[in-house]
Amino acid sequence: MAEVARKKVAVLISGRGSNLQALIDAAASPTYPAEIALVLSNIAEAGGLDIARGAGIATLTVSHKGKAREAFDAEIDAALRDRGIDLICLAGFMRLLTPGFVTAWTDRILNVHPSLLPAFKGLRVHERVIADGVRFTGCTVHVVRPEMDAGPIVAQAAVPVLDDDTPETLAARVLAAEHRVYPLALALTASGRAQVVGDRVVVEGAVAAQGMLVNPAG
Template identity: 55%
Template sequence: MRRRVAILISGRGSNMTALIEGARAYDFPAEISVVVSNKANAAGVAKARAAGIPVEIVESRPFGKDRAAFEKALQIVLDQRSIDLVCLAGFMRLFTPEFVQRWHGRMLNIHPSLLPSFPGLDPHGQALKAGVKVSGATVHFVTPDTDAGPIVIQGVVAVKDDDTAETLSARILAVEHRIYPAAVRLVADMRVRIDGDRCVTEGAVAPDTIMIAPGA
């Protein structure tokens, strides 16, 4: 049976679209059952509807700082849709520890850096300021600590000397679109096991190639 996935968005829905497209594969072990937006005017809402995915709007603004009340309304939607796995895709709302614990091992997020480096806001600017030679994206399980959950999968790009935050972001976004569906496939196939702060993936084969940046 395919796992039922809810994608939570607040904006354009770029990674949402990648997940929807990835789930169209005949052997994909999950289906996108609903897209939930906390903003009625989010650009991703129209994209989801155009793709034929059911959309639910759970506005966060009326709840103000009452995160628990918002989460209660959100949980009702997730329960009604019998959701197995939640994927955050540009969802700009922090959860309470209680909600995160309820979805322990069943909620994923994607972050545009090679965690644990450069968590939080402006990861591209952080990477450029630090002068790193590689950066990338990380899909991880959500925990109460921001961008700190067990890592499922990562993708790497080289950082160029003339990169700006915008050019680096564009290259990393292409990596995000590849690794998020791959992470959902691993989790939905029950191939990922959380071991403390780490993820162990059954049958995973690490590539033998070495990436050196800058190249000689």
């Protein structure tokens, strides 16, 4: 199969980069519509930087310490533009991006959240899911907006909540779903099959399979 034109992606991390590895694995295929061109972290010791280096991917550390949020984001913005980045994937990036940065990259930033948004925004998700007694949770890849955990949904994966679940066991099951759905959502976005229309994402030829729920077209 012929190689496809690939979007250049920067993955922003602050830690070990579990979802980063899933994206790298998916992008190893020459037919995948995106390449991981840069892994950027605000933490020099982030484990994901070693994962990137091991895969031969360029890395960059931009420390947030002692900087105003706007100055920090401006430094990241300049680095991404200097490298010709097309899309940004947030993968455990523990900094809130400023509205100015998000607006400058409108519809070009993806984030994964460990719940079926718009339910359970914020932190301590799995504890709250168990405490509320819901039977299904999951994960969501969405287009980033200035508001936290908000924006048009690209893809979701559903995960059952078991009676004997702890936050740790549930987190592990949801993380496994993230590893499936994030590469799918990036592929849909990079290929142009996922398009933001108003407050929704419309996906061309969408399907639902193996617990992954992708927005239907139309």
